[in-house]
Amino acid sequence: MEKKRMRLFGTTKDVEMQFDSFLDTLSDGAISFRAGVTTYLETGSGHSDFAGKQQQIIDLEHKGDELRRLIEHQLYTLALIPDFRGDVLSMLEDLDALLNVMKENMVSIGTEAPNFPKEWHSDVHQLAEDVGSAVESAVLASRAFLRDVQSVRDHLHKVMFYEKEADKHADKLKRAIFASALPLAEKSHLRRFVDKIDQIADQAEDVADWLSIYTIKRSD
């Protein structure tokens, strides 16, 4: 009996740590993404520094997938949180999708090497900053949903703010791209990357929207 009790609480601690680990991974992914974009703008795709950043985010994406699967498995097999299991599973899937899309972006940048002229570097850098901040705020909101449901709203508010900032910078960049004398093919290529990076913030906003609904359900 004593052993079983220990195991029960041991498992609880394990799952709690897995949740924390998953959210840490996502947060690391956001930092890594920002650093990757900065490195790319400074060194280009062929440099080993960028390759290192790219590999880092690929590893984080794998780690995130593994942790998500592990948590989902535990939630189902141990029949944990029956009332919010569906919501928490969706939240995990959505957060994992954020990590995936950041990895895809980084891989695409490495493969396609979009050629941003130097005068736009600060705007691209700022876009990546906004996107990273939106993802980090979504992570903080998710953490709050698990522990401190009352402060979720504060973080959600920040996600919305950074998403709007990202939109503004994306818009500014796209206008500059199409106002430039670059060939149309290159304009389209750069615009695709701006949209792709901006899409990460849009996805973070989707996570925030769902979280606000889950929060209403939890506080009800």
Next chain:
Amino acid sequence: MDLTIFLYLSSGLFLGWSLGANDAANVFGTAVASRMIKFRTAAIIITVGVIIGAVISGAGAAHTLSKLGAINALGGAFMAAFAAAAVVAWLTVLGLPVSTTQAIVGAIIGWNFFTGSATDFTVFKTICATWVLSPLLTCIFSYVIYLGVMKVLTRSKIHIIRQDAWTRMALLVAGVLGSYSLGANNIGNVMGVFIGANPFKDLDLGLFDFSGLQQLFLLGGVAISVGVFTYAKKVMLTVGSEIAPLTPVGAFVVVIATSLVLLLFASEDLEFALASMGLPTIPLVPVSSSQAVVGGVIGIGLIKNARNIKWGVVGRITWAWVQTPIVSALVCYVFLFVLQNVFGQTVYNPVEYRLSKQVLARHAEKMDVTKLDVLSDKAFPSSGKLKSAIDAALPDIDYKAELKLIDDALVEGITVDPAKFKDLEKMQVLDSEQLDALKKLSGKTFTYRWQLVQALADGTPRWQLKDKTVLNKPYNKEIQKSLDIVMDTYTPKMK
């Protein structure tokens, strides 16, 4: 061994099955419906808890007989238990939580009507009070407790997974305790009436003795458990999810609120503890856990959103409560008629009521007994007939005093048989003073039960009841239980 006893026992087992199928919802209904505890896990815990509760509580000699003990023939007890079981079973099939005790009370009233016995109608008042008070009190308690618990949980910032584990553990612990008390409190209702006709013999298993009574109660516990496994889920889901949606924390609050209401408003132990500390006591009110748990769920529903409460389901449940004792009484009446007239079974043993001079003198202070002189020494074949005669002679008699007078007029002819002293000593319930006082009456015969009680009280203060105060309640209860054991030993067993 007379095998017909096993046939009679079958209705007790059926009652046990019904009780298990219906009352398991009081213990684990909310936990199972909120998906915190699997039905199979809950059923296993209830099985173990009920059997341990039944057997251990059965081992205590201070065990009180069931309400069905009022019936004086095994055939009648069989049918009353069967009628109560049938009504509870039918309402269980419909998935409605009802009180088994109220079904039994209804069945006894049916037997009273059939045999022309006088019925204490204040019991209906008590049952009606239970219908209102149990859900109302638990509703208020669960409402307040839920608000408090949510405030604490919000402030404590516990991880959702940890909160889940703690709630699960709390539900399990509450379920284990609830299962034990379900077995301990209800085994008397299920098997108590058959104690007098127990076919099982004591077994010496080397390390411990397994008494016949424990074997009988084990059988009852198994019947309750079979009821839980085979049919409890439906009522559980009605309680835990059909009235209003319930979160795991809500499920736990309902269990706690129900236990608190039972503890505060129905526990004589708490009343005694408060009185002995010089604190004001909480008035005891009749409460039923089946009805309390429904109020608890409504309380949580009111906090969440009153529109979520399915008042249609609540209405159906309330209607089932009202029907339980009434239908039980009717079914019992009809079944008794069939059993007696079609199957030729004895459903009651003839009794005699006689208002002797001694009985009248005993009640002289409370009523004008001179008006009852016309009935003096007349024999009446039932308490109902005696009551009609008393009502005619003394129309303005106090209801309770009349029922007490009728009780005292039952002619039993109890002879204190010295051969049974050994059995009483073996039970180790009576102290030496009490036994000595009883032995002094060896061979004497008493027409009325109260005469033997009086003679015992004259023999030693250890047989005397104290004044009716809260502080004297436990003492008087103990004396009363010892008296019951003596009476059970010397009065003829149910036939």
